[in-house]
Amino acid sequence: MIAAYQAPLFVLSFRQRDELASLAAGAGWQVVAARRAGGAERRFLSSGAAVAVIDARGATEDGLSAVAMLSGAIEANGGALLALVSRGEVGTIAALFEAGATHFLASPFSEAEFLQALRFAARHAERLAREWAAGPVFATLGWRYDLAGKALVLTPGLMELLGLERAVGVRALLRRLDKGDRAAAVAALRRMSPARPATAFAHDADGIGRMVQHLQWDQTTQRIEAVVEPLGSVPEPAAEMREALAGNRDASNARRWLTRQLENSREEPLHMMLVALNRFEMVNTAYGRSAGDALLRSAQKRIDDVAREMLGRDALVSRMGGATFAVAARAPRLRIDLAVARIAAELARPFVTGESIAVLGCRIGLAEAREEDSAASLLRRASEALAEARESDSATMRVADADTDGEPIDRLAVELNHAMDRGEISVLFQPQVSVSTGAIVGVEALARWEHGVLGTIGAETLFAAAARADLDIGLSDHIQKLVLAQAAAWPTSLAGLRLSLNLTAGDIARPGFADLFLDRVDSSGFPRSRLTLEITESGLIEDLGIASNLLSVLRGAGCRIAIDDFGTGYSSLAYLKALPLDYLKIDKKLAQDITGSPRDRIVVRGVIDMARSLGLTVIAEGVENEAQLEALAKEGCQIYQGFLCSEPITLAALVALMAR
Template sequence: MYILSFRQRDELAALAAKAGWQVVAARRAEGAERRFLASGAAVAVVDARGALAEGLAAAAAMSGAVVSNGGAMLALVSRGDVDAVARFYDAGATHFLASPFSETEFVQSLRFAARYAEGMAGEWQASAPVDPLGWRFDLRGRTIQVTPALARMVDVGESATVRVLLRVLDRPERRAAFLALRRLGGERSATAFAHDLNGIGRVVQHLQHDRQAQRIDALVEPLGSAPDTTAAMRDALAGSRDAGGARRWIDRRLNGGGALAVVLVALNRFEVVNTAYGRVAGDALLRGAHRRIEAAAREALEKGALVARMGGSEFLIATDAPRERIDLAVERIASALSKPFVVGDSIAVLGCRIGMAERNDEENAATLLRRASEALAEAKASDSATLRVADAREEDAPVDRLAGELGPAIDHGEIDIVFQPQVSMADGTIVGVEALARWDHPAMGTIGADLLFAAAARADLEIALSDHIQRIVLERAAAWPAVLSRLRLSLNLTAGDIARPGFADLFLDRIDHSGFPRGRLTLEITESGLIEDLSIASALLTVFRQAGCRIAIDDFGTGYSSLAYLKSLPLDYLKIDKKLAQDITGTVRDRVVVRGVIDMARSLGLSVIAEGVETEEQLELLAKEGCQYYQGFLCSEAVSSAALAAMMEARMGAKTGAGA
């Protein structure tokens, strides 16, 4: 069970766990699609109570992954937001529950959703959920509500008038409708009438009169029309074009053996266009995108490929063609979707992200689609990559593997800390250290902080990992011997730390409880952790600075809003990113950029630390440009507390010997 709740994560997780589900719960929407896929859950719960806009955005982001993997999505809404249920339905939710609700009602809703997902993804017997066609007439208020699917089909609003709805029918068929309604006015509580409907063909409208509620409900049942022979034969040979049919087609191919690849294509910025121009324009855009994808796939793959729309703005191509043909198809699809679309009187440029997976031995449709969905999620999370390919080998997918093993590793104390010296360029003295997390994995060797936190993000353990690291770092540093007693300690804070309510008090209590002096602690914040929370970060860092800590901005030069950070944040140090620092030995242009960064920092009263210094040439040039401190392999790799103490003693002994 995957639960995303912006305000009541722990409470909902406890209820689901009590009922027997294994729960992965999150409080932030970032990476929701990726986390749902990594969790292996069949049911996603989106709790939009008190956070309607965020909930809708998260539902839309996850819908493609949920549909592709035959899952279910339960949306929780506040009683005052019940009118938004149709929007959640459009965004991909399959089940709904409005608060206030009891524990029993919540658990029962989870069971219904799980049963639905079991039928969708377990046996592959059902198609994608049918979008119902119908309307409801309130006899007291004389108002009509139309289901979203019918509203799209006949191009009317979901709160249409009787007159508008009747205009959909031809004159002879309006009479049939009036006669059917008149029959309900007598003793009959149910009746029906048939007519033609544009876009569907022949339909039957089943009418039911609820006298107690004073309303008429109508369910529109499509009967179909004369089939397009060419289309029928193409679908018979290539498989059905809906999500359920696509999964069944894939399953049949896998059961027959042989190679098979699945490519998932998601349109960029579709939700923006859909919101700006309306549902009708959005549907037309999806049809246009589908045609472009079909044409590109048919041209590159020639025959035997399935193209289907999986839900939302996501499409699937499945094929047993050789890899070089698939690569050609991906290239042509990306090229086709990068060209502008006409939306009403305007032009929209969308583009796409693509995820691909090739079958493993003994793999079924569920796991193949999930790997393709994970690759697509990685492409979406990338700044620039259009395509991500899921690697079939477990050893080449470390983040997924580590995500599943990280929780026990934290509990068993397997995550350790090492310290990298920071050196004064003026006299070569070690003046401080940066604490770095390490995991000596039994199979994968030493795992560094970047991969650790990527795995933590996948497993929704970022805060647990950050807390664990902070406690260990402060305990170790508080117990340092006298030879290390003057060193400054740099400790990284994450974006998750910054966003946590009450984190300032919690962290200051943690420092004081450890016994390490606040005045020797530097807190490092990366640019990427500040982009969305600049005002919150500024207030939090001001509290820490007033408490005696110093503040550094880490990896400077890799983000998007560096100048805004320098103006807005209470900083003491600027740490130049490794890549930027090493560029000092590149072209004249590279050196000018590094010089500009150092000059800007110095003019703002900040001390400058260069990361990743590995050669004497880099050190000399950085010193000439005014950099004051450095860290990197030129001095030392990251080492344990004992090795650090031995290094300091050796340096002090060397200085004493030189002085004698």
């Protein structure tokens, strides 16, 4: 009997490999069969199959492990996974489903039943492929409101559609509606209750037309979630941008995003990476599904932050299923390599899960799009690279069909000395805002490298390259001179602002640095009294006695001292006891937790209370929305900086911002 399916099929059976392979081959499938789980993910991907069969009969634990091993590749590539179970072990179906199986068949079964199950699985994969190739869906327009934390989050697509450049609060959003529509929105929110968890209301939106917002109250998470449905046609430019930015919702949108990118050839190459968390199943098993879900949200936030900073707003970030994420962008290979390194470093940092700490790490597969690639083939090549990385004992990343020419930091290190000579190192300024008055009271100077090929490179990567090239002291001197020269020439509109300048651990360890630095400040003409020197808590200052003496000299000379990124390292209390400080800057990751769980808020409150008890002014970094600012203000934070006011900007943009 020959079936219509002349397609690849992957079969893993620990005891009946040949029997199952013969049944499928007789029906026209091109079978790749295995008896051992080792290398199964790579073999499945290289087979080109969209359907995998895992025979768990009489080998439940091995079957569960194999399903979990293949689930990421199945979900990322839009496939189907048929699990075979013994009739007496049907209770394992729930566990297999949780592990990633999409279809099930219990034995004993006939040849016809097995082949029919294969057909159902193949149709499932075909349906996914059709959905992924379909046009945009409006479900990418929506918002979520956390009732406990009072935090409102809009999808990127909705923000773009409404013309918003940064996060807004509930009141700001309601003010965009006319009086009648505003009343309808408030009434809809008020009528929601445990007995009535879903409702809707309609309103007009300028330039878009009539819209319906479908609201649902999730009692478990205490959140209100909304899907926004435009009743008319979305303006085309906004629709295109919405799709590009909101394509980070799920695997279907990711596939469509990739398809559009591949259809439109551009100068920069398209790169696709798949990022899989290590040991994630241990968290689910040990702490439960809710803890696992919270960890996945934290992981995606870290990946989002790196992608936004290093690859731009147009980059795709998507959870493909399980603990696997996709990141794609058009950028030079070196910038992609730097982003890979940063993502790996961020995911290597510990995660908090309940009362415990989980250290996971990740493996990454990277592929560069070829001219003949479709979204499916590009994803599959990235999946193959990820499978190779997982099989490796030590490699975090593997690249599909490509050779590397050295670590990215090493390549940048070679270029850095010439970059300083060519004037490629520049300075941006991020405003610091008084919480009580809303006035800009100071700025932090942040170094950037305007690379001829890679575009803008941030300070973290810049100093990492300098350390590799043994140029960290030279780079620090170069930036200090640059910042002081610009600040000394500020117009009168900036005359009242404080200037925050970062010192490195290398600066503090240099003999005679205090005299050298003060001479540099005085030669520039910038007043010492308006200068704040920031030291990084995680800057590996080994001798706090030397650091304390140096900073005491600088403070006695009129400068002020701030500890930066407080909350990221392990020596926090020792720093507070030993160093002469005026300001404590809460790290952005800690500050953003203020709208998280009650436990998160207690930690931030404790830091602020401790700092104020020591007479320190508290500055919160990374404040992105009004909910975070409101919560920080209630806890006693005095100054903030972050995207809520402004991203780091040029001197000209700063002058214009002060004028407004």
